[in-house]
Amino acid sequence: RSPLDFAKIETKWRKRWAEAPPFQQGTKDLADKPNYYVLSMFPYPSGLLHMGHVRVYTISDTLQRFRRMQGYNVLHPMGWDAFGLPAENAAIERGIHPAEWTTKNIAIMKEQMDKLMLDLDWSRELATCDPSYYRWTQYLFLELYKAGLAYQKEAVVNWDPVDQTVLANEQVDHEGRSWRSGALVERKKLKQWFFKVTEFADDLLKDLDLLENWPDRVKQMQRHWIGKSKGAEFNFPISSAKEVDPLTVFTSRPDTIFGVQYLVVSPEHPLIDKDRLPAEHAEEALAFVEGLKKVQGMEEAEQSKKGVFTGLYAKHPLTDENIPIYVASYVLSDYGTGAVMGVPAHDKRDWEFCQANKVVENVKFVVEPAIQEADKALPQDEPFTAQGVLTALSGKYQGMKSKEAMKLIVRDTMETGFGRPATQYRLKDWLLSRQRYWGAPIPIVHCPSCKVVPVPQEDLPVELPLNVAFSGRGASPLAGADDWVNCKCPKCQGPAKRETDTMDTFVDSSWYFMRFTDAHNKALPFDSIKASSQLPVDVYIGGVEHAILHLLYSRFFSKFLLKQGAYQTTPETKPGNGEPFNVLLTQGMVHGRTLKDPDTLRFLKPDEVDHSDPAHPKVKSTGKETLVTYEKMSKSKYNGVDPVAVVNEQGVDATRLHMLYKAPPSEVLEWDDTSIVGMQRWLSKVLKLAHSCSTTTQDTAIPPLDTMTDAERDLNRTAHQTIKQVTDALTTSFGFNTAISDLIKLTNAISASDVAATSPIYQNAVRSLVTMMAPMAPCMAEESWEALSPSPQTGVFQQTWPLWEEDALVKDTVDCVIQVNGKTRLTVPIPASLVANADQVEQLTRATPQGQKWLGNHSVRKAIVAKNGALVNFI
Ligand code: ANZ
Numbered sequence: 022r023s024p025l026d027f028a029k030i031e032t033k034w035r036k037r038w039a040e041a042p043p044f045q046q047g048t049k050d051l052a053d054k055p056n057y058y059v060l061s062m063f064p065y066p067s068g069l070l071h072m073g074h075v076r077v078y079t080i081s082d083t084l085q086r087f088r089r090m091q092g093y094n095v096l097h098p099m100g101w102d103a104f105g106l107p108a109e110n111a112a113i114e115r116g117i118h119p120a121e122w123t124t125k126n127i128a129i130m131k132e133q134m135d136k137l138m139l140d141l142d143w144s145r146e147l148a149t150c151d152p153s154y155y156r157w158t159q160y161l162f163l164e165l166y167k168a169g170l171a172y173q174k175e176a177v178v179n180w181d182p183v184d185q186t187v188l189a190n191e192q193v194d195h196e197g198r199s200w201r202s203g204a205l206v207e208r209k210k211l212k213q214w215f216f217k218v219t220e221f222a223d224d225l226l227k228d229l230d231l232l233e234n235w236p237d238r239v240k241q242m243q244r245h246w247i248g249k250s251k252g253a254e255f256n257f258p259i260s261s262a263k264e265v266d267p268l269t270v271f272t273s274r275p276d277t278i279f280g281v282q283y284l285v286v287s288p289e290h291p292l293i294d295k296d297r298l299p300a301e302h303a304e305e306a307l308a309f310v311e312g313l314k315k316v317q318g319m320e321e322a323e324q325s326k327k328g329v330f331t332g333l334y335a336k337h338p339l340t341d342e343n344i345p346i347y348v349a350s351y352v353l354s355d356y357g358t359g360a361v362m363g364v365p366a367h368d369k370r371d372w373e374f375c376q377a378n379k380v381v382e383n384v385k386f387v388v389e390p391a392i393q394e395a396d397k398a399l400p401q402d403e404p405f406t407a408q409g410v411l412t413a414l415s416g417k418y419q420g421m422k423s424k425e426a427m428k429l430i431v432r433d434t435m436e437t438g439f440g441r442p443a444t445q446y447r448l449k450d451w452l453l454s455r456q457r458y459w460g461a462p463i464p465i466v467h468c469p470s471c472k473v474v475p476v477p478q479e480d481l482p483v484e485l486p487l488n489v490a491f492s493g494r495g496a497s498p499l500a501g502a503d504d505w506v507n508c509k510c511p512k513c514q515g516p517a518k519r520e521t522d523t524m525d526t527f528v529d530s531s532w533y534f535m536r537f538t539d540a541h542n543k544a545l546p547f548d549s550i551k552a553s554s555q556l557p558v559d560v561y562i563g564g565v566e567h568a569i570l571h572l573l574y575s576r577f578f579s580k581f582l583l584k585q586g587a588y589q590t591t592p593e594t595k596p597g598n599g600e601p602f603n604v605l606l607t608q609g610m611v612h613g614r615t616l617k618d619p620d621t622l623r624f625l626k627p628d629e630v631d632h633s634d635p636a637h638p639k640v641k642s643t644g645k646e647t648l649v650t651y652e653k654m655s656k657s658k659y660n661g662v663d664p665v666a667v668v669n670e671q672g673v674d675a676t677r678l679h680m681l682y683k684a685p686p687s688e689v690l691e692w693d694d695t696s697i698v699g700m701q702r703w704l705s706k707v708l709k710l711a712h713s714c715s716t717t718t719q720d721t722a723i724p725p726l727d728t729m730t731d732a733e734r735d736l737n738r739t740a741h742q743t744i745k746q747v748t749d750a751l752t753t754s755f756g757f758n759t760a761i762s763d764l765i766k767l768t769n770a771i772s773a774s775d776v777a778a779t780s781p782i783y784q785n786a787v788r789s790l791v792t793m794m795a796p797m798a799p800c801m802a803e804e805s806w807e808a809l810s811p812s813p814q815t816g817v818f819q820q821t822w823p824l825w826e827e828d829a830l831v832k833d834t835v836d837c838v839i840q841v842n843g844k845t846r847l848t849v850p851i852p853a854s855l856v857a858n859a860d861q862v863e864q865l866t867r868a869t870p871q872g873q874k875w876l877g878n879h880s881v882r883k884a885i886v887a888k889n890g891a892l893v894n895f896i
C-alpha cells in the first residue's frame with residue numbers, strides 16, 4: 022500500500038543504534054548537565070504487552086528523547102512489578118514455579134518493548150521479586166518498624182475464601198466480591214501487619230496543595246480518600262452497673278447533641294462481650310453479631326440498617342435522659358471510636374436506622390433552617406441534614422447558628438470533661454500482610470520468649486524458600502515450609518518461627534522510583550547523594566487506576582524517607598516536602614473497535630465479518646452493516662489489538678504517532694488501525710522533503726528578517742511558530758496530538774512555499790521539522806536527517822532542540838476588527854507597524870469599499886483601540 026518500506030528503515034536504524042546508541046546513558050560529558058527523570062509506571066510482567074502499555078511508554082519515550090535533545094541528563098529506567106497473585110495462580114494451575122513463570126514473562130515483554138523502539142536505561146533494570154531488590158524492601162520495613170510505624174494488631178479483614186487471602190477494601194467490589202476470584206468476601210478477625218500511614222495524614226493532605234502539576238481529579242480523589250473531618254468526641258456514661266468506662270462517640274455535628282436519642286456501637290466494639298452485656302440481652306446481641314459474619318462482604322453489611330438493642334443504657338450528660346445503646350453494622354469499627362450518637366432528626370443513616378428498628382416514636386428536631394417561611398412548618402417525615410439554627414429543644418443554645426453552637430458546646434463540655442474537639446481521618450493504616458507466597462517475606466521472627474524480633478539487617482534478605490507446595494487451598498505455602506519457618510531467635514538463639522506473611526505488592530512499588538536512582542547499591546536501598554540529585558521524578562506517567570493507593574503509598578514512603586534523612590531535597594527541588602512526583606500525567610484507556618450484530622447485539626468474531634469495505638464492515642451471514650462502537654478491549658468482545666502485530670504491520674513510527682495523535686493523553690483513545698495510513702503518508706512526505714534539500718550547501722545562516730521576501734518571512738514565521746507550539750506541548754500541556762498536527766501543517770507549508778529549497782530559510786524549516794519529529798518518530802526522523810545530511814557525522818538525536826525567536830513570530834499584517842459605534846462591521850488587514858495608530862487605521866479602513874459604506878462621510882469623534890490593535894471601535 023505504501024511506497025515506503027518502513028520495516029527496512031526501522032531495521033537499518035535498529036542495527037545502527039545497537040552499535041552506537043543515539044544517547045549515551047550516564048557518560049561523563051553528561052555529568053554537568055541538569056538531571057531530568059522521566060518515569061512510566063512499571064508493569065506487572067503478565068507476559069503480554071497490551072495497547073495501554075504502548076500508550077504509556079510512547080509518551081514517556083517521547084518526553085525523554087525531547088528532554089535529551091534539550092540538553093538534559095535524562096533518567097528513563099524500566100523494571101518489573103513482579104510479585105503478586107497471578108504468578109502464584111499460574112503455579113497452582115500449571116505447576117510452574119512463580120519465579121520461573123515471572124522470569125519467562127519478563128523476557129517476553131522485554132522483547133515486545135524493544136519493538137516499540139523505546140530508549141530505556143536497561144542497566145538499571147530491576148524486578149521486585151529479585152532478592153537483591155526485596156532485601157531492601159525488607160530493610161525499609163524494618164526502618165518503619167524501628168520508627169514505630171509498622172505494627173501488628175488484630176483486625177477484621179476481608180477474607181477471600183477462594184484465594185485464601187486477606188484483601189484490601191479496594192480489592193472488594195461494590196457487591197462484596199473479590200476483584201480477582203469473584204468470590205463473596207467474608208469478615209474475619211486476624212492478626213495483621215500495618216503501616217501507620219495515618220501518622221502522615223495531615224502532611225499527605227496539606228501537601229497536595231504543592232502539586233500544581235497533578236490533575237485536579239487525582240488530588241480530589243486523594244483528598245477524599247484521606248477524608249479529614251473535624252468535630253468532637255463525647256463521653257456517655259453507661260448507667261448499667263457492670264460498666265465503668267463511658268462510651269465515647271465521634272461526631273462531626275456537636276450542635277445536634279440535644280437530638281441524641283440512642284447510641285450505636287459497631288459489631289466489633291469491646292462492649293459487645295458476653296461479660297459486659299446484661300444476661301437477658303447478651304444472647305440475642307451476640308447471635309446478631311455472629312450472623313453478620315456470614316453476610317457477604319463489608320459493603321453489604323455496612324449498607325444494612327439492621328441492629329439490635331444491647332440491653333445497656335447511657336445517660337445523656339446534658340439532659341440526664343436514659344438512652345438505649347444498640348449494636349449495628351452500619352457503624353464501622355475502624356472509623357472514629359467505633360460508636361456513634363444517633364441523631365435521627367439530622368442524619369440520614371440514623372433516620373433510616375431509627376425507622377427500621379423502631380427505636381423511638383418521636384424524632385427530636387433540634388436544628389431548623391435559618392430562613393424559614395413563617396407559616397410553613399419543617400417537614401417531619403425526613404431528616405434535616407443541613408446546618409441551621411438551634412431550636413427550643415437545645416436549651417440555652419436556642420437561636421444560635423450551628424457553627425457558633427458547635428464551638429460553644431465543645432467548649433462547655435470540655436469544662437465538664439464530657440467532650441473535647443477531635444479530628445478524624447477516613448484514611449486507615451495500611452494493612453500490608455498477605456497470606457501468600459509470592460511476595461517479600463516480612464523480616465520478623467516470633468520467639469516464645471522474646472516475642473516479636475526483627476531480623477538483623479546483616480541477615481537480610483529473608484529469602485523465599487523455593488521448594489514449597491502450591492495447593493491453592495488452606496494457609497499460605499510459606500506456613501507449610503517447615504524447614505524455612507523453624508529458625509533460631511536472633512536474640513536468644515532459642516527455637517523460633519518466622520513470620521509467614523508476605524508484604525502487599527504495593528510496598529514494593531512504593532519505593533522503586535528511588536531504587537532506580539542507584540539500582541545496584543549493595544550497602545543501602547540507595548545512596549543519599551544519588552537519590553537527592555534525581556528526586557523528585559520530573560514526570561510520572563501512568564494509569565488513573567493508580568490515582569489513590571499507589572500514589573498515596575509512594576508519597577508516604579518518600580515523606581518517611583526524607584524525614585529519616587535517606588535523601589535530601591534542595592530549595593530548587595519542586596515540589597518539596599518529600600513529594601515524589603513533580604508532574605503527574607495520567608493517561609486514558611485505549612478502547613478497541615467493537616463490532617456488533619445489529620439484530621442480535623452479539624459481539625462478532627473476526628471471521629463473522631466482511632471487511633471488503635473497511636469503513637463499512639458487514640455481518641457475513643445477513644449482509645447488514647455492523648454496529649461499531651469503541652469499548653474496553655476484552656477477549657469476549659473480540660476487540661483486542663496486539664501491539665506487536667500492529668507494529669509489524671504498520672511500522673513502529675506510524676504506530677507511535679497514531680497513538681499520540683488520536684486523543685489528548687488523559688482522554689480515552691479509540692484505537693482504529695484503518696487510519697494509521699494518514700501517519701504513514703505524512704512520514705513519507707517528510708522524507709521526500711528532506712531529500713529535496715539534501716544536495717544544497719551547508720550555509721545555514723538565516724538572513725535578517727527585513728531582508729527576507731514575503732514568502733521567506735511567511736515560511737520562517739510558520740517554522741518558528743511551530744517550534745514554539747511543539748516545545749510548549751512537550752513541556753507543559755502534553756498536547757501531543759496538537760503538536761503532531763502543527764508539524765503536519767508545517768510540512769504542508771514547506772511544500773506549498775515558493776521559497777527555494779536552497780534557501781537557508783527553507784532548509785532551517787525542514788531541519789526543525791525533522792528534529793521536532795524525532796522524539797515521536799525516531800526511525801523516520803533519523804532516516805530523514807541522514808537524507809538531509811547537513812552534518813553527516815551526527816544523527817538527529819545529537820541535534821539540539823530548535824529554539825524560536827519572538828521577532829520571527831511577529832506578523833506583517835494584523836486582521837483588525839473594525840467596529841462602528843460598538844457594532845462589529847468588518848475586518849481590515851493592517852500592517853503590523855500601524856495597528857496602534859488610530860488615524861492610520863481609519864484611513865486604511867476608509868480605503869476599502871466596506872469601510873466606505875460604514876464610515877461614509879461621518880467624521881470619527883473617538884477611536885478606541887483594543888487588544889493591541891486587533892480591534893478598533895470608531896464612535
Ligand atoms: C451525630 C450526627 C448528627 C452525625 C448529624 C452526623 C450528622 P464524617 O463527616 O465522614 O467524619 N460516624 C462517626 N463514627 C462512625 C462510625 N464508626 N461508623 C459510621 N458512622 C460514624 O462523618 C462523621 C459522622 O459519621 C459522625 O457525626 C457520626 O454521625 C458518624 F446530624 O454524629 B454524626
Ligand code: ZN
Nearest residue numbers: 468471510513
Ligand atoms: Zn528469643
